[in-house]
Amino acid sequence: MTVETRLDDLGGTGRAADPTPPATGLAISLRGVRRSFRTAAEGTIEAVAGIDLTATPGDFLALLGPSGCGKTTLLRILAGLDRPDAGEVLLDGAAPDPGPHTARRLPIAYVFQDAHLLPWRDVLGNVALPLELLGHAAGRCRSEALEAVERVGLADAIRRRPAQLSGGMRMRVSLARALVTRPRLLLLDEPFAALDEISRQGLDEQLRSLWIATGMTVIFVTHSIAEATFLAERAIVLSRRPARVVLEHALDLPLRRDAALRADPRFARETGVLQDALRRGAEAGAAEGAR
Amino acid sequence: MRRLAARVAPPTATFLAGTLLAELLIRALGVSPLLLPTPSAVARAAWSYRETLLPALASTTGAVLVGLAASVALGVLAAIALAASRWVERAFYPYAIFFQIVPIVAVAPLLVIWFGYGWRAVVAAAFIVSVFPVIANALAGLRSVDPALLDLFRLYGAGRLARLVKLELPWALPSLFTGLRVAAGLAVIGAIVGEFVGGGGLGVVVLGAMRQQRTDLVFAAILHASGLGLVLFAAVDVIGRIVLRRWHWREEIP
Numbered sequence: 001m002t003v004e005t006r007l008d009d010l011g012g013t014g015r016a017a018d019p020t021p022p023a024t025g026l027a028i029s030l031r032g033v034r035r036s037f038r039t040a041a042e043g044t045i046e047a048v049a050g051i052d053l054t055a056t057p058g059d060f061l062a063l064l065g066p067s068g069c070g071k072t073t074l075l076r077i078l079a080g081l082d083r084p085d086a087g088e089v090l091l092d093g094a095a096p097d098p099g100p101h102t103a104r105r106l107p108i109a110y111v112f113q114d115a116h117l118l119p120w121r122d123v124l125g126n127v128a129l130p131l132e133l134l135g136h137a138a139g140r141c142r143s144e145a146l147e148a149v150e151r152v153g154l155a156d157a158i159r160r161r162p163a164q165l166s167g168g169m170r171m172r173v174s175l176a177r178a179l180v181t182r183p184r185l186l187l188l189d190e191p192f193a194a195l196d197e198i199s200r201q202g203l204d205e206q207l208r209s210l211w212i213a214t215g216m217t218v219i220f221v222t223h224s225i226a227e228a229t230f231l232a233e234r235a236i237v238l239s240r241r242p243a244r245v246v247l248e249h250a251l252d253l254p255l256r257r258d259a260a261l262r263a264d265p266r267f268a269r270e271t272g273v274l275q276d277a278l279r280r281g282a283e284a285g286a287a288e289g290a291r
Numbered sequence: 292m293r294r295l296a297a298r299v300a301p302p303t304a305t306f307l308a309g310t311l312l313a314e315l316l317i318r319a320l321g322v323s324p325l326l327l328p329t330p331s332a333v334a335r336a337a338w339s340y341r342e343t344l345l346p347a348l349a350s351t352t353g354a355v356l357v358g359l360a361a362s363v364a365l366g367v368l369a370a371i372a373l374a375a376s377r378w379v380e381r382a383f384y385p386y387a388i389f390f391q392i393v394p395i396v397a398v399a400p401l402l403v404i405w406f407g408y409g410w411r412a413v414v415a416a417a418f419i420v421s422v423f424p425v426i427a428n429a430l431a432g433l434r435s436v437d438p439a440l441l442d443l444f445r446l447y448g449a450g451r452l453a454r455l456v457k458l459e460l461p462w463a464l465p466s467l468f469t470g471l472r473v474a475a476g477l478a479v480i481g482a483i484v485g486e487f488v489g490g491g492g493l494g495v496v497v498l499g500a501m502r503q504q505r506t507d508l509v510f511a512a513i514l515h516a517s518g519l520g521l522v523l524f525a526a527v528d529v530i531g532r533i534v535l536r537r538w539h540w541r542e543e544i545p
Contacts, residue, residue, distance in 0.1 A: 079442075081442050081446065112443075116437055118457075119537070120461050120464075132453075133447035133448065133457075134447055134448065181447075
């Protein structure tokens with residue numbers, strides 16, 4: 001789905017009302033990516049075994065697979081925090097480069113499984129951190145951090161420290177910290193897994209509307225079928241370790257999604273498709289292990 | 292205020308009861324004052340020799356504070372250097388342990404040869420015994436930084452200095468204060484031993500009183516030294532609480 005059609009769906013309310021210039025998402029292409037690790041306990045572990053994956057600019061991809069199947073490794077490779085042993089990673093046609101050359105760095109943001117905030121900084125200070133590290137002036141850091149905090153609905157908590165926040169609020173700070181640089185690619189690694197169901201659904205809805213408003217490419221790793229279905233445009237089901245693609249499936253659901261969708265028959269149908277694929281992936285992995 | 296009283300009252304009560312019990316027992320058993328003077332005799336000695344004890348206490352305190360400051364400054368720098376790479380740590384950390392295992396009593400004469408009699412040798416002794424807990428705890432703190440946060444700093448291209456100042460040092464602060472509490476007590480021990488050989492301070496008062504068989508004065512000097520250690524420990528603790536309040540500031544979670 002292109003950015004234009006999405007704007008039409010919104011009836012012009014989203015982008016037109018937003019004063020920030022629209023970011024265009026990064027295009028992603030992975031070909032034959034492999035990565036293995038040597039461990040003392042189990043010898044060499046193959047985390048990712050020949051993954052092919054593409055995402056168009058502005059795509060929302062859910063990577064669905066059992067825990068410990070190599071999804072995190074894949075995300076780290078995409079972020080340039082880890083290098084594949086073999087294969088090709090292209091973001092807008094270039095290899096990711098986490099080096100110290102700010103000018104060449106692609107605007108990528110990463111949200112971890114837990115909030116991972118600096119405990120001695122307040123909400124605003126935590127959200128401003130990426131801009132500080134990129135070397136922006138203090139005034140700009142502050143104003144853009146304020147804006148990002150407002151986007152996740154924490155404007156009245158900017159002076160609180162992480163220890164004074166609930167788990168859901170902390171995760172929203174983490175999300176704001178990722179959004180503050182206006183990333184063109186947002187990588188999320190089971191970000192809401194530790195939250196209660198209601199907070200999690202609320203954050204899923206918030207993330208979905210942030211994606212609609214910004215046009216960035218999003219890759220969301222999860223082991224929850226319902227979450228993948230609710231959030232993504234496309235779901236990629238991965239097998240047990242080493243990760244292989246079992247199914248690549250475009251989710252046939254409306255652009256605007258709210259809590260009512262979870263009770264929709266279309267939602268149930270799509271989760272069923274993913275469920276089957278996930279089971280096949282687990283069996284394939286088990287058969288491989290027995291071999 | 293009431294909470295403070297609740298914390299101070301029990302140890303004060305045990306102290307008073309213990310002192311009273313010691314006074315009565317020593318008197319009842321007729322122990323020689325050469326072996327064990329009564330608490331009241333110690334108090335009298337402390338009062339009548341106040342013009343010897345207080346300047347000695349001031350001198351020891353000065354040496355301890357300077358030694359401790361050197362431990363913090365050099366210990367943290369050493370920890371930063373050791374944390375720079377696994378290779379550096381493997382190459383140099385075993386020698387840092389030297390500071391922990393060195394018998395300070397044996398080294399003190401060497402310090403006098405190097406620094407001469409007086410204050411500098413005492414400061415060096417206080418430094419040597421107190422630097423290791425600072426190095427060890429600061430290093431543990433620097434090493435324990437959340438790997439996800441290191442990734443975050445890498446993702447945004449943070450340089451070494453930004454990583455150190457904005458992440459590693461603040462992260463290591465709670466651990467550093469743990470080391471400082473230990474170091475404060477050790478620095479007093481180091482200074483007294485240094486004074487035995489290098490001269491000055493409470494160490495010399497203890498030695499002089501011992502030679503004159505003034506056990507009451509020995510006790511009075513020991514009490515001054517212990518009091519110094521206790522006050523230092525408490526001061527480090529209070530400063531730590533104030534500095535680290537941000538870390539644990541848990542209240543009114545909505």
